[in-house]
Amino acid sequence: MKRKYIITLVIVCILIVIVVIKLTSNKKHLDSKNNPAPAKVVTIPVQVDTAKIQNLNTGIAKTASVAPFIEAKVMSTLNGTIKQLNINLGQNVTQGQVLALIDTRVLEIDLQKSQANELKLKNDLGIYKELLAGEAATREKVDELALDYQNAVNETSRIRKQIKDARILAPTSGSISVKSIEQGVYVNAGTEIATIVNLSKTKVELMLTEAEVYQIKLGQRANITTEVFPGSEFSGNVTFISPQADETKSYKVEILLNNAGDKVMRSGTIVNVQFSNLNTKQQLMIPRSAIIESLQNPQVYIVNNGHAKIQKIEIDGEFGNMIAVRKGLNANDIVVTSGQINLKNGTQISISK
Numbered sequence: 001m002k003r004k005y006i007i008t009l010v011i012v013c014i015l016i017v018i019v020v021i022k023l024t025s026n027k028k029h030l031d032s033k034n035n036p037a038p039a040k041v042v043t044i045p046v047q048v049d050t051a052k053i054q055n056l057n058t059g060i061a062k063t064a065s066v067a068p069f070i071e072a073k074v075m076s077t078l079n080g081t082i083k084q085l086n087i088n089l090g091q092n093v094t095q096g097q098v099l100a101l102i103d104t105r106v107l108e109i110d111l112q113k114s115q116a117n118e119l120k121l122k123n124d125l126g127i128y129k130e131l132l133a134g135e136a137a138t139r140e141k142v143d144e145l146a147l148d149y150q151n152a153v154n155e156t157s158r159i160r161k162q163i164k165d166a167r168i169l170a171p172t173s174g175s176i177s178v179k180s181i182e183q184g185v186y187v188n189a190g191t192e193i194a195t196i197v198n199l200s201k202t203k204v205e206l207m208l209t210e211a212e213v214y215q216i217k218l219g220q221r222a223n224i225t226t227e228v229f230p231g232s233e234f235s236g237n238v239t240f241i242s243p244q245a246d247e248t249k250s251y252k253v254e255i256l257l258n259n260a261g262d263k264v265m266r267s268g269t270i271v272n273v274q275f276s277n278l279n280t281k282q283q284l285m286i287p288r289s290a291i292i293e294s295l296q297n298p299q300v301y302i303v304n305n306g307h308a309k310i311q312k313i314e315i316d317g318e319f320g321n322m323i324a325v326r327k328g329l330n331a332n333d334i335v336v337t338s339g340q341i342n343l344k345n346g347t348q349i350s351i352s353k
Contacts, residue, residue: 044350046308052331062206063270065270068174068199070196074192074193075190076188076190079188081187083101085182092175093176114159121148199266204224212317219237220275227270239255241253303349308343
């Protein structure tokens with residue numbers, strides 16, 4: 001009996017040990033689930049460059065286009081049918097030349113009626129003035145006739161002017177670049193008849209940044225070249241600098257040049273403009289590829305203890321594939337030039353060669 005009791009006790013102890021071991025194992029398993037291993041830090045590979053102080057030639061080189069010195073729209077000044085059209089595309093015209101005639105037959109009839117009414121009222125006014133002098137008419141009647149007569153005179157003058165305006169004249173000398181109507185069509189006042197461009201002089205239109213526009217002045221010389229005339233160089237002078245920037249913070253500039261000889265640049269020709277004789281200065285420069293926002297809101301990532309740090313900067317202009325930095329960076333700062341799309345502020349990075 002005693003032996004049986006001992007065997008039972010041993011079995012119970014073994015079962016208790018097995019249960020304790022099982023519970024301990026389950027607890028470790030649950031603890032491992034509740035306390036997962038720390039996430040692996042992801043390192044983003046990037047390419048970098050160093051901000052450097054460079055001697056910058058502030059001469060400005062820009063691509064621009066040629067525009068006519070004068071471009072005039074020829075408009076109809078009254079309603080009517082085009083009786084005669086004296087223009088063709090490419091035709092040269094001189095200022096004051098008759099380009100078109102509008103049919104005035106209805107206006108001429110109206111003029112005859114108005115002149116007859118004007119003459120009648122003039123005679124009536126003379127008669128009533130004599131009657132007034134003899135106290136046979138009232139001052140009110142004479143004043144009424146005087147007003148009617150003046151209105152008739154004005155109406156006659158208005159119709160005469162309309163008949164005169166039926167002769168559509170060239171507002172400037174030049175070449176017909178657009179012919180908008182054909183003979184025999186009906187036009188309203190304000191209808192475009194043609195466009196005249198004057199290429200005896202041409203102008204080059206270009207846009208400059210804020211940093212660039214303050215480096216030039218009215219009258220400054222510019223050298224102009226074009227692939228249309230390889231080996232030839234044109235010159236011009238700045239005639240206009242916009243006093244106000246557009247929505248992109250750019251300023252319109254115009255350069256006047258003379259078309260001389262047989263080398264005439266037509267409107268729309270692409271040209272290269274070089275402003276020379278500007279100063280040379282030292283400037284902090286970084287690659288254009290380092291910019292992660294627009295040039296109106298420039299930002300870069302700099303390398304800071306193995307991490308990417310976003311940095312706002314101010315710029316002085318774009319020079320080819322380089323950016324001049326005014327504020328926000330120091331010489332020898334390392335900026336990210338490739339791989340920014342995968343970065344955010346504080347991302348751990350590795351530098352690719």
